[in-house]
Amino acid sequence: MLRIDSNRPTYLALRQRWAHYLTVFVALSLIIGGLALRSQIQSAVTRYVDTRIGIEAAYPANWLIETNVDDVAFRVRNMALAGYKSNIQITVRPVSGETTERNIGDQLALERSLVLTDYRVISVEDFDLNGQRAQAITYTYASQESSPFLQGIPIVVEGLDILLIQREQAIVITFRAQAESFESERHYFDRFLQNLEF
């Protein structure tokens, strides 16, 4: 007659042990794979080439792209965001041989002060753009972009312009996001700048 002693330790068979190890391994693999997939989706990019102005860029996938609207050569927006849609844009304008980044920055400030509500320049700093000298201007304004027939409340937007002059044209690379989420969204822009070629 077989008796089971409940106080006696239970030993798993080798097969059972391996089954447990495999289960844990598969679970961990799935978690890691899921995280990797999520990361891949989040960091997925779409390539963009504009031979007219000579730029090649990679922007976040599933951002809405517009090209050649007025003086904006390229603009992408994250339409999935609630509130203000973070965006990256590139504008190109002709310059003379004596124009400096600072001149362009002043022009932008004058123009924007007429168009944007409560436009304020926060800082002007030198910037290293993939080894090239550039200037970074940080600013804020209140955005009111909703339909005139709807009830929109202004949103405080923070913007960052990277200005550089190359081949007798000024290139202004701009990132704008809701002020509260500017830093958390900034990585999109940093990655965009890393991949930008012109």
Place this chain on the structure above:
Amino acid sequence: MRSRYSYLVFLLACVFIFSSEAQQISDVDIDRIKRSTVFIMQVSSENLSVTCVGTGILVRYDGLIATNAHHVVQSERCPGDTLIIALSVDNDEPSVPRYRASIIQANVGLDLALLQITQQFDGRIIERDSLQALPFVELADSDLVEIDETITVIGYPDFGNSPVTEVRGTISAFIGEPSGGDRSWLKIRTSDASILPGTMSGGGAFDREGRLVGLMTSAPTPPDPDSGNCTTVEDTNADGFINSLDRCIPIGDFISVLRPSDVIRPLLRSASLGLTLELLTSPRFQVSGESSTPEITNLFFSPSVVNGQPTTVLQRVPAGAESLYLFFDYSGMTPETVYEVRVTIDGLPNQTFSLPPVRWSGGTSGLWYIGSGNQTRPNGRYEYRVFVDGLLAATASVVVGGPAEDAPQFSNITFGLLDEQGNLTGSGYVLPTGNIARASFIHRNLEPGTVWTQIWSLDGRPIPEARISAPWQDTGDINTETIPLQAVGGLLPGRYRLELYIDDFLSALGEFIVAGSQAGPLARVFSNVEFRQADSPLSDPTVSPARTYPDGVNTLYIYFDWEQIAPGTLWTLEWAVDGTVFYRQTSPWNAVETGEDFTMRLSAPGGLPDGTYTVSLLINDILLASEEVTVGIGQLPIDRFAQAQGIQLRGQIVDAETGLGIEGATFLLISEDYSVADFTWRRDQLYALAITDRNGRFEIDRPLQFDSPYSVLIEVEGYLPIAADGYEITAETLAEIGGSPIEMLIPLVRD
């Protein structure tokens, strides 16, 4: 897979709520039209007081507004310098100021102006193309409008305290003038006999399809508190009281006429294409009327009008007459002059044939007419009283009734030159300079021996040697007679008139212009029309002319030579693109008599749109020169936003759990050429895009078209997206769900 699931969710989630207004007036898209109707406040920037108010109507998605000139153009009556545009955000509530606008086209005489929204209400400039597409209306063909046709007029009935108002009515009559032919004005009558206040002036009248038939127009009234047409609402002199010492806001007379859409169309076409035409040849003469005081003289009646001239002069009108026109000479008139014609029949005022006070749309002096055709006139004694600036200027009367009489009569005067066979040739109303001009006319029932008189005049002054009075002699011709005008030293350039009298009663009158040299049967007045290109309005044109230019050309210079045009001669410059007139101006000639290279400049900020441009030069409505130039592909580009009509789509996106609106959600309506799977997040693949407001409400800013399978994608962070293909609306389904606008309620599930 996600798409299929989302499609089911989308179909289940959409709840259609229908507008009660649309059900009441199913034949007119009244909601869209009301939203297109704006309240205009002219404001003085000095003390921020309102100086004039009126209504306007959006005629393009990019903020182009048609309205009357008298309440927006700066003047003594309306001295403000800033235009505030208030929109009907909720059609049941008063309008809300949203924008500022600038005048881009104005014709004070026609009392028409086109405004462009250029700034936000707080003064911020609106960048080009950044204005959200606004609801607007299309223009109807006002030539197709018929008497007794039902219309809906829409405007603001007071100073902005009330919401935009609609009134049903009918077209009751047409009134003809030289400014716009037989349909210069459309008379309207409200169905409930209600009065349309002056603040509705500039608002629209719409046909059953919701297209703009005409612009309600009333004359401006002086800012006089005692007139009853002016209201004081602000302490403009800052003395702490609102009284008669403060400036009041003129509200205009009651409205009973429309400026038809066909008169608005040229202004709209040039404004929407951004075209600017400048006449660069410096004026050498200041052409003005002989008298600064307006005068109306020499009134008579004619049964019909040909080329702006009376066919004959009537002393009595037979019963059943359908056409009657009052002609008169005018002088000293200006575009600011207000004139009015009151008609009584047997002493009783008649609204159908009367013209309420309106701005003068003619020149400084000349021959004018007012009347109508194709409208049977009841018998009676018609008295026409012409008022100028509120004062009675002239009266004339005629009796309608009785049988047609066989009274002696002259009619249908035309002018020309005799060819070798002795036939009268030429344009009929413009003759070249030379030794002799001839007039041909029809005569009826003239007995030999009847005394008749011919009186010729040049620029209003009779030519004594050409006055002939003699007994009528039967020439044997079949009712036509030709008489010469021969001047010693030749006919000088100018405006000539022939008056024919029978027994001292005026029987016929005709005018012609002598200008240019003889080139066959026609006068050669304008020649060598040339086009040259320039890189910008500030740069010099190219040396060699051309007829074809590549797309993107910024500026065209146009030159022509001219011969022997008397200063003050009315000439007409007309421009058309792809056959549609966008500029037509008749003005007195103010250059020297003969010259070369009269210069015009046609430009547009972003370059001239591709198209075939035609310039035409006319005198007395006779085409004397015309040339074409082609830019780009020679055809205007298709404007994908140009269609105003369709189905309005709006709604609310809410949290499925809480039912609260989701702010900042994106509603993407993908063009019918793409499915959700094909959509690669390119802006040009979208038909429209909307973002929800603080309450989760959204509006699609372009009307949807019937039978177009759109795809929908709704996204917002924190919720499962919705994607659906084949969202299509047919006329039948729209009728089933109650009509436009369609309201959607879309719940989203948290992810």
